[in-house]
Amino acid sequence: MTTTVPRPTTARPRVALRDRVLRLVELATTPLLPSDYLDLVDPLRSGADLRGRIEAVIPETRDAATIVIRPGRGWKGHRPGQYIRIGIDVDGVRQWRAYSLTSDLGRTDGCITVTVKAIPGGKVSNHLVHRTDPGTVLQLDQAAGEFCLPDQHPEKALFITAGSGITPVMGMLRNHPELTDVVLVHSAPTEDDVVFGAELRALAADGRIRLVEQHTDTAGMLDAPAIAALVPDLHERSTWACGPVGMLEALEAHWETVGVAERLYTERFRPAVLVTGEGGTVSFAKSGTTLEADGATPILDAAEDAGLLMPSGCRMGICFGCVLPLREGAVRDLRNGEITTAAPGDGVLIQTCVSAAAGACDIDH
8 A cells, every 4th residue: 555645735835925925014004904905996896895886876856866886796686675775975974874776686787776865954865866976985785674575476566655665666666577467556746756757657658567646746645545446456465565654554554454454565764653751861972972862752863853963764764774782771662662771881782763762871873
């Protein structure tokens, strides 16, 4: 028997040499790291924090635009109806917001899109719609959210949307041409304010959908009985609704009354407030801000009223954009009255849009 002696490998010396070179480069570039310079040259590279570069800003209406983004190589894709959190620097401050993805999964250029409606006083939405140029680099999170069609598609589908609530539904319509019986009821102030108006009307003309537009400036708001009259087989349809809280609450009450609540799926701009607590002092560790908040006001609202910049996706119909760590104290969930507590340094994550102070509390922001 012949014994073969393994030849020494050269991989380890190469790795060791590479590590020494990197350490020397780090010493030479301190306080920056080599990766910081790579980020300047190729911010979308593999292994970097997930980023995206704006390729185009396409106007949709007078106050809405589609933002075309080329995501970094770490992007994992999305399901139609999901949203993405975007970080962008506005006036020197990094702001995070969440927007529904509206892109066709079949795009050949590898880009994704979000469609943003500028809201009065909205720092980020107005910046994206009116003041952002192609080439701007954004911070990105991976896609999230459950406002999507099931794997087993319904035979009959109904979508009820208002304003920018059309955005997650547009993502579904663009990516599910196999849906054969679709009704879309959409409301906006005027015909010109309908985001994706031309595309929706083209889908209707091609027979892809039955489109019902309600222009609220002249026709008023649609309520559940009016929708039921417009869609006689409403209760046979699986329904997805996205829009203001008041509209969704009315729809939920109607679906519950007629016994088909399980057929309705909703995406909220803001959650309903069901209970209140006693309030207390809220401090924000990083900003050094302290304020008094009552037990009926969400911490998000109280902080913004005090002039503090807060992360939030709630006004765009997206949940969990406002999550922050509770370092110490107690908050009450306004939806169910549940108390969440944290010992010093715990960092328990809470949604500031549905949490009110239940005594003194300290938020890591």
